[in-house]
Amino acid sequence: MNTESTTQSKTTEILEKQKKYLWPNHLLYYTEPLPLERGDGLYVWDVEGKRYLDFFGGILTTSVGHNRPEVVQAVQQQTEKLIHSSTLYPNEAHVNLAEKMAELAPGKLQVSYFTATGSDADETAVFLAKTHTGYQEIIALRHGYSGRSAMGMSLTGQHTWRIGGTHVLGIKHALNPYCYRCPLKMTYPGCGVACAQDIEDTIKTTTSGRIAAFIAEPIQGVGGFITPPKEYFKIAKEIVKNYGGLFIADEVQTGFGRTGDKWFGIEHWEVEPDIMTMAKSIANGFPLANTITTPEIAECTRTAGLTISTFGGNPVSCAASLAAIGVLEKEASPQHVAHLGKMFRSGLDRLQEKYAVIGDVRGMGLMQGLELVKDRQTKEPSPEATKQLFEATRELGLLIGKGGLYGNVIRISPPMTATEEDVAVALDLLDKGFGKISRT
Numbered sequence: 001m002n003t004e005s006t007t008q009s010k011t012t013e014i015l016e017k018q019k020k021y022l023w024p025n026h027l028l029y030y031t032e033p034l035p036l037e038r039g040d041g042l043y044v045w046d047v048e049g050k051r052y053l054d055f056f057g058g059i060l061t062t063s064v065g066h067n068r069p070e071v072v073q074a075v076q077q078q079t080e081k082l083i084h085s086s087t088l089y090p091n092e093a094h095v096n097l098a099e100k101m102a103e104l105a106p107g108k109l110q111v112s113y114f115t116a117t118g119s120d121a122d123e124t125a126v127f128l129a130k131t132h133t134g135y136q137e138i139i140a141l142r143h144g145y146s147g148r149s150a151m152g153m154s155l156t157g158q159h160t161w162r163i164g165g166t167h168v169l170g171i172k173h174a175l176n177p178y179c180y181r182c183p184l185k186m187t188y189p190g191c192g193v194a195c196a197q198d199i200e201d202t203i204k205t206t207t208s209g210r211i212a213a214f215i216a217e218p219i220q221g222v223g224g225f226i227t228p229p230k231e232y233f234k235i236a237k238e239i240v241k242n243y244g245g246l247f248i249a250d251e252v253q254t255g256f257g258r259t260g261d262k263w264f265g266i267e268h269w270e271v272e273p274d275i276m277t278m279a280k281s282i283a284n285g286f287p288l289a290n291t292i293t294t295p296e297i298a299e300c301t302r303t304a305g306l307t308i309s310t311f312g313g314n315p316v317s318c319a320a321s322l323a324a325i326g327v328l329e330k331e332a333s334p335q336h337v338a339h340l341g342k343m344f345r346s347g348l349d350r351l352q353e354k355y356a357v358i359g360d361v362r363g364m365g366l367m368q369g370l371e372l373v374k375d376r377q378t379k380e381p382s383p384e385a386t387k388q389l390f391e392a393t394r395e396l397g398l399l400i401g402k403g404g405l406y407g408n409v410i411r412i413s414p415p416m417t418a419t420e421e422d423v424a425v426a427l428d429l430l431d432k433g434f435g436k437i438s439r440t
């Protein structure tokens with residue numbers, strides 16, 4: 001009894017301080033926000049001691065699970081030696097990680113610039129593309145997401161995340177390869193992937209005709225796990241090249257085996273980007289991001305002027321990243337993710353057969369989305385059902401994510417060290433959650 005009143009007051013205390021001392025624009029999940037206290041593997045506990053199966057993975061970030069011992073140990077060891085160096089001094093973890101990135105990244109992508117967040121990485125990629133090409137204009141995609149800096153918000157193609165009116169000039173947004181809600185009202189494959197041609201129309205009609213880059217996520221994360229058709233990026237890259245631009249693949253959500261079978265999402269489309277950005281899963285929760293490119297493209301930075309990153313290549317984050325990648329290689333390889341992803345997907349397809357509210361199931365590997373609708377014919381989005389499912393699954397002890405321009409996509413992305421049993425438990429809890437909201 002006593003313990004209960006102490007822990008309950010802890011929740012209240014945290015929420016009161018949150019309200020009083022943090023900006024009101026901190027987006028918090030759930031009607032009653034959920035303060036977390038600790039994590040272990042696939043599970044997290046709130047301050048009241050309730051346990052949750054984490055199938056959102058800290059926004060696709062805890063790639064090998066919470067407090068994974070190998071990561072904790074690597075961080076402890078590095079912390080005892082050197083916590084900080086800045087990019088002014090080389091450090092061993094930094095160069096070793098850069099070497100590892102060159103090994104994992106496809107083709108000629110060999111040289112890295114590490115920063116602290118995905119927004120930094122995209123910003124760095126755009127700077128590089130502009131410096132290399134000498135052109136200024138950028139094509140991004142509608143429904144895309146690139147972060148919260150002025151550049152990140154300007155690249156983003158969702159009004160909900162483009163706040164404050166701070167917009168960088170010279171960025172245009174092409175139509176989205178969003179088959180479930182085709183912007184051209186066509187149907188794949190009969191459409192001939194007409195949406196990809198819109199990149200050329202956008203270049204011809206809204207730019208000077210010479211662009212620095214096209215930036216796109218292989219699978220749009222915040223946009224709601226929108227997965228382009230298999231021909232899309234080959235067509236896109238060819239068009240972009242013809243107009244002088246580089247292709248930046250934003251792998252912030254899709255990297256490190258998340259999509260199954262491959263280390264990076266774009267490899268499924270058999271296209272080699274000129275620049276790739278990554279963050280989130282890179283260091284299992286430590287702040288780290290990377291922009292990787294070819295030595296030839298990076299060469300232009302030699303004479304481009306001065307730049308430093310205080311936290312870029314932070315030795316502790318780099319040590320965490322090396323340890324997390326080691327765990328992925330050992331027990332959660334892209335093949336493991338593909339296997340679990342298949343199992344998870346067939347379970348989700350079964351849920352779609354059972355619950356009319358699930359309009360679309362999409363994604364790859366352990367990045368699976370459910371688009372919720374009021375009516376399968378009209379496809380009217382149901383943010384209400386999303387909200388209800390959130391509350392129901394919280395009650396059941398399952399954490400999931402959401403996204404989409406209409407706030408109606410459930411995003412599911414557990415740590416990649418998940419097992420078949422974890423997936424079975426999550427499917428059961430989702431079934432129960434949908435069962436609950438279908439009765440209300």
Ligand SMILES: Cc1ncc(COP(=O)(O)O)c(C=O)c1O
Binds near residue numbers: 119146147148250253
């Ligand atoms: C695809 C993509 N790019 C960039 C970002 C920005 O990353 P960060 O929040 O670390 O700045 C995000 C964040 O969700 C993202 O999903």
